[in-house]
Amino acid sequence: MSDVLYFSEHTLQEIALVFMGLVYVLRIRWLLRFKASQERQPTGARDSRAPLKGILYSWANIAMPWSMESSRKHLWMYGQFVVFHLGVVASIGLSFIIPYAPSLLENGPLVLLLQVVIGVACFVGLLRVIRRVSSPHMRAISSPDDYFSLILLTVWFFFAFLAVPNDTSAGEWHLLAFFLLTAFFLVYVPFSKISHYLYYPFTRYYLGKSMGYRGVYPLHTGSKAKAV
Amino acid sequence: MRENSRSHKAQVVIDRMGKKLSRQMVGSLVGCVHCGLCTDSCHYVLANPEDPTFAPAYKADRIRRIFKHHYDWTGRFFPWWVKAGTVLTDAELEELKDIAFGKCTNCRRCSLNCPMGVDFATVNRMARGLLVSVGVMPEGVAHVSKDQWEIGNQMGVLKEDYLETLEWMSEELQDEVEDPAAVIPVDQHGCEVVYAINPREVKYDPRSIADAAKIFWAAGEDWTMASEGWDMTNFGLFSGDDDLGGAVARRLYEKVEELGGKRLVISECGHGFRSTRCEGPNWAKYDVGFRMESSIDTMLRYIAEGRIEVDKSRNSLPVTYHDSCNMARSCGVTEEPRELLRQVCADFREMHPNRAENFCCTGGGGAMSMSEYTAQRLTSAKVKAEQLRETGAAVVVTSCHNCVDGLTDLIRHYKLDMKVTQLVNLVAEALVIEERIPAVPAVEVAEVAVLTGRKIVVADDEPDQVIYLKSVLEDHGAEVHTAEDGDAALELSKRLKPDLLTLDLAMPGREVTEIFDILRGQSDLADLKICIITGRPEMRKLIYERMDAPPDGYLDKPVEEEELILAVRKILEIKVH
CATH class of the missing domain: 1.10.1060 (Fumarate Reductase Iron-sulfur Protein; Chain B, domain 2)
Structure with missing residues (x-):
């Protein structure tokens, strides 16, 4: 392994991780500076005030494609979402496995599994790029950050796919590209839409709390009326 | 720049x-x-x-x-x-x-x-x-907000008009159930229920007040309405003005507490329920000390407790239910109306999608008061129209006055053969109170010539409509003259000095809104009552974007006989004894 690759796999990643963590701390501090609205709800016939249930339902919503019309009607898109994010998880995992537990990649089935997941995620990334570019509705809501983040992730998947076997017999360029891109991501992510996973717990928490208080979440699908 | x-x-x-x-x-x-x-x-x-x-x-x-x-x-x-x-x-x-x-x-x-x-x-x-x-x-938002700030309700209903309407509806109820004790109580202290309504009910749908009163009477409820602070609607929800939202909600809460009411019952209104029940305490920063519920819960409770008896065969037409966005998506009220409908309707059909996934009536968010967006609103209503059509129902029920207006508009625009009603009307219709109601209600006998001595000008360019309105009004004793355009209506009004002019808004010749302004500006016609009878939603400009006095009444086409006579009687302040 060259010094450059070693530096990219270790020192560079660690610096980038610390930077990302620092920016995230600042970001969360910034978010918490805004006041959280209070909930005052009177008693009434509908005493189904269940903020906790609402919050849990809201957080779990993403894993229940049947619970939202938008995912139920677009199962193909939902499937893409699942694969794409599994690819992200696998690629992030890979960025730790290669430098800190490379022996895991001597397991053939694991390598195959990672390559399948990341390879399909890369394909989904391509589909998403095409959708974002070709649909007028998607173009209308897209910013340069949206295009850049998506293309960058797709390219990252591509190099992650190549990096999975952790094989340098044909050169180090693919591993180097993967780790340089990973480091870039760590620095770029807090400033881009990719940081949405940081906000997800907050947005879903507050929506779930509000809807739970009002008895909307968990959504009713035709069960018996609540006791009056 | x-x-x-x-x-x-x-x-x-x-x-x-x-x-x-x-x-x-x-x-x-x-x-x-x-x-x-x-x-x-x-x-x-x-x-x-x-x-x-x-x-x-x-x-x-x-x-x-x-x-x-x-x-x-x-x-x-x-x-x-x-x-x-x-x-x-x-x-x-x-x-x-x-x-x-x-x-x-x-x-x-x-x-x-x-x-x-x-x-x-x-x-x-x-x-x-x-x-x-x-x-x-939008101008309409400004007007409605102003009315709610200054007059205390979003339709600018004056206290005397409100109290007169309650009195009138009390008399209707007494006649209907033949019980002199059947009155709408006002400002009674220490009641179990304080009932709050939408000003639209006073202005355009007093029947719903009478129906609610009938249900309270049948249930033997200890209830009252407030002489002030009775409006449970809240334009602050639509305008985004939390100050207005808080002030309106506080006004209502304080009134209930002043009256010592134990429970606030909110009549069927989506945004009113959401504002009063869910958002108001937050806007007003007010910890409410009494219970609050929708009248849907109340009616359901009366049935469950055996306080009222209903017969679903009295509502035999196929019925579907439109979930108001504010009730279903923001307050979780989805099952109660269905349970009630199953008890009071013989043929209930679900609309799809429904509950929290239902589509907006397109009149929500204050859209009915923003006439500049009417065309856009009605185009977007195509989705709702398809939903309604697919149910095959003859009646669409909704628990929201905004939805009543929004659905009525789109039903007319997309030429659907449906009518819109509310749960309170269906429950009142299904009430079993046989021993107290005579076989032939006296009120019907009295209504036959209820308009005797009244001069009415009917202005409409559709011959069928003119014949229909003329015959209904004449059957009830009125002297009817007809005009086929705005200028003729103006001329007849000046010459005959009628008690009432019914005015269609889509007639040839001069813009009828212009005719309306002229009529309102004539000092010798100051006493002329005007009732708009129209299929044009743009008429809301006259209600919400007025410079002068608004029309005295408003009816959507097609108009049913009972609805027409009720409106005319209300406008002309004719009571039946």
């Missing part, structure tokens, strides 16, 4: 945005990933598939860009990268107004369909509030 030349209003909007931002809103403003999954959850998009500017994410971005530019570091440092931007001119605020008020009914359907939990409706409401705070709003 440089930022230092920003208009005063634009600067105020930016400054106030900072004060309005809560953690929830910021989450919704930073959390959107532009995945586009919300796009086809919006009825505006579905009805305008070629126009991406209706997409919820696109509309949210018009607000989000300002937030990013001024309050988020990515937008401050790299504005072009994240499409951040500011507002500089009043014209840009007007554009924002057309989005916040004209392209969204705050129905919250996209919010529930966002994988990230971005609540666009809340963000849009904030934008409305910011615009309203600098006076940038």
Whole structure:
């Protein structure tokens, strides 16, 4: 392994991780500076005030494609979402496995599994790029950050796919590209839409709390009326 | 234009945005990933598939860009990268107004369909509030808000008119059930129930007050209405004005506490229920000490407790239910109305999608008071019209007065053979009180010549309509003259000095709104009562964007005989004894 690759796999990643963590701390501090609205709800016939249930339902919503019309009607898109994010998880995992537990990649089935997941995620990334570019509705809501983040992730998947076997017999360029891109991501992510996973717990928490208080979440699908 | 030349209003909007931002809103403003999954959850998009500017994410971005530019570091440092931007001119605020008020009914359907939990409706409401705070709003919103601030209810109903209507409805009820004790109590202290209503009921639908009174009477309820602070609607929800929202809610809560009421029952109104029950205590920062419930819960409770008996065969027409956005998506009221419908209707058919996934009636979010967006609203109503048509029902029931108006408009526009009603009307119809009601109600006998001695001019260009209105009114004893355009109506009104002029708005010749203004401006016609009978939703300009006195009554075509006579009697203050 060259010094450059070693530096990219270790020192560079660690610096980038610390930077990302620092920016995230600042970001969360910034978010918490805004006041959280209070909930005052009177008693009434509908005493189904269940903020906790609402919050849990809201957080779990993403894993229940049947619970939202938008995912139920677009199962193909939902499937893409699942694969794409599994690819992200696998690629992030890979960025730790290669430098800190490379022996895991001597397991053939694991390598195959990672390559399948990341390879399909890369394909989904391509589909998403095409959708974002070709649909007028998607173009209308897209910013340069949206295009850049998506293309960058797709390219990252591509190099992650190549990096999975952790094989340098044909050169180090693919591993180097993967780790340089990973480091870039760590620095770029807090400033881009990719940081949405940081906000997800907050947005879903507050929506779930509000809807739970009002008895909307968990959504009713035709069960018996609540006791009056 | 440089930022230092920003208009005063634009600067105020930016400054106030900072004060309005809560953690929830910021989450919704930073959390959107532009995945586009919300796009086809919006009825505006579905009805305008070629126009991406209706997409919820696109509309949210018009607000989000300002937030990013001024309050988020990515937008401050790299504005072009994240499409951040500011507002500089009043014209840009007007554009924002057309989005916040004209392209969204705050129905919250996209919010529930966002994988990230971005609540666009809340963000849009904030934008409305910011615009309203600098006076940038549809004219109708300004008028209605003003009435609610100054007169205490959003339709500007005067106290004497309200009390007269209650008295009149009391008399109707007494006649109907033949019980002199069947009255609508006002300002009674220490009652179990204080009943709050929508001013639309006083102005255009007094029958619903009488129906509710009949149910309370049948249940033997200890109830009252308040002489003031009786309006449970709250335009603050639509205008985004939390101050108005808080003041209106507080007015109602304080009245209930002053009367010592144990339970506030809110009549069927989606935004009224949401404002009073769910949002009001937060806007007013008021810890409410009494119970609150929708009249749906009350009626259901009466049936469950055996306090009223209902016979579903009395409502035999096929019925479907339209979930109001505010009731279903913001308050979780989805099963109770269905349970009630199953008890009072013989043929209930579900609409699809339904409950929290139902589509907006398209009249929500105050849209009915914004006549400048009527055409856009009715185009977007195509989705709802299809939903209604597919049910095959003859009656659509809804628990919201806004929805009643919105659905009535779209039913007329899309020529659906349906009528709109509310649960209170169906329950009243299904009430079993045989031993107290005579076989032939005396009121019907009395109504035959109830308009005797009254002179009425019917102005309409449709011969069938003229014949129908004329024959109904003459059957009830009125002397009827007809006019086929606005000028003829004007001439007849001046010459005959009638008690009442019924005015269609779509007639040849001069604009009827102009004729209306002339009539209102004539001192010798000061006593002339005018009732609009129209199929044109634009007439709401006369109600909401008036300079002079509004019409004395308003009816949607097609008009049923009972509805027409009831309206005429109310306008002419004719009581039956």
